[in-house]
Amino acid sequence: MRRTAALILIGNEILSGRTRDDNIQFLATRLGELGIPLREIRVIPDVRETIILTVTELRAKFDEVFTTGGIGPTHDDITAPCVAEAFGVPWEFHPATYDMLKAQFGEDFNTARQRMAKLPRGATPIPNPVSRAPGFSIGNVHVMAGVPRIMRAMFDELAPSLTPGSPVQSRTWYTTNLFEGTIADGLEAIQNTYPQLDLGSYPFHRDDGRRGVALVAKGQDQDALTQAAQAIYTLLKEKGGAPVEGEPPP
Amino acid sequence: MRRTAALILIGNEILSGRTRDDNIQFLATRLGELGIPLREIRVIPDVRETIILTVTELRAKFDEVFTTGGIGPTHDDITAPCVAEAFGVPWEFHPATYDMLKAQFGEDFNTARQRMAKLPRGATPIPNPVSRAPGFSIGNVHVMAGVPRIMRAMFDELAPSLTPGSPVQSRTWYTTNLFEGTIADGLEAIQNTYPQLDLGSYPFHRDDGRRGVALVAKGQDQDALTQAAQAIYTLLKEKGGAPVEGEPPP
Incomplete structure (x- = not known):
């Protein structure tokens, strides 16, 4: 079975040259092994319209879409609400995630950190064994952290749930x-x-x-x-x- | 002055995980210094329609578009004819480039190598001090080699001709x-x-x-x-x- 994937790297650090990408080769290799080879990669800034349009375009063109970056607690972490908007669903507290992060942060569970407890309605969390705040899957879109160590751990959690194709x-x-x-x-x-x-x-x-x-x-x-x-x-x-x-x- | 750039990496080696990208950070940094910051990067396979559509879309959206990859002598090196098609001009022998490569290769100037002497009509060659076969600029699209050593040499040749913006x-x-x-x-x-x-x-x-x-x-x-x-x-x-x-x- 032939299956295809696209990858979207969200954030300004690759575009500005500040950070050298350390996620593409890992995902390209792993997806090839799973028989879901990468057919396109985009690196885009954390601009709302750009994220929504890119997710909408690529999820229609490819079997699976993976994103990295923009799911932390800061003002420029807008991937989750943009993916919710691309799917036309609300971005809302996910009770199990809220409870988990509240137990982790205690008194430090401030407004900024509470953002990490919000997911698009209907999304399934991708566990994060490194720093807890999860990624998520909704439809054929899989949203992961940008920090390579965390992204790799999330992908390991996610991979068994992906439908494989014939390995390349x-x-x-x-x-x-x-x-x-x-x-x-x-x-x-x-x-x-x-x-x-x-x-x-x-x-x-x-x-x-x-x-x-x-x-x-x-x-x-x-x-x-x-x-x-x-x-x-x-x-x-x-x-x-x-x-x-x-x-x-x- | 605010100016913007996009980068297109053309070829399958990054998408398959075979090669780790070694061009993005160099170009992102240099373009930032020139005040023409990168706003989007795409990595696409050497598929004719994809190259033509991507070049056409991005050259309308950004002030400058840079491509790397797909300008060698082999069957999968189709960037130059695709860019010609995106501009609606023929892909034809560039006499000065033909003469230079003929002098370099002598009897070995076979059909495959002659492809490297063809440019879109109206394009300006970008000199290649490493291995001679040039890149080229046409309109706001700048076509360079994918091999990092050659790409960097071409960019150094090209940079003085770019209109700078305010440095980031x-x-x-x-x-x-x-x-x-x-x-x-x-x-x-x-x-x-x-x-x-x-x-x-x-x-x-x-x-x-x-x-x-x-x-x-x-x-x-x-x-x-x-x-x-x-x-x-x-x-x-x-x-x-x-x-x-x-x-x-x-």
């Missing part, structure tokens, strides 16, 4: 003594033979001068993958390369 | 012994006093157990920034923190 598998060969332009025509011929696979060519160029290209075949058809991997090996040999299976060393 | 400046305080929820109300009050600034609260939680929050004020109004930074310092002190100026240590 891949085979990679690299060689250091060939360039893309030499093997491009041959690679295109292999791609045309196996249209159900996704063949990619990734040149690398290290600071110490090592250069070469990695060829990756990826897909959900195991037999085609085995045949394409053999064809890639043969192509690299024919062109004078020394193919090595796997990713090139960093 | 920022002041950051962090403290290790306070949490977001304690200072959220106070921070919202400061945000309301300086609506022309963008105030953010970024909790951190290191693997070794260090936790705390960084407060960032960002904007193009230097006087407001100075006053907001003082107000943030006062807030953190009042709440019992030990504010330190700058980013928290990694």
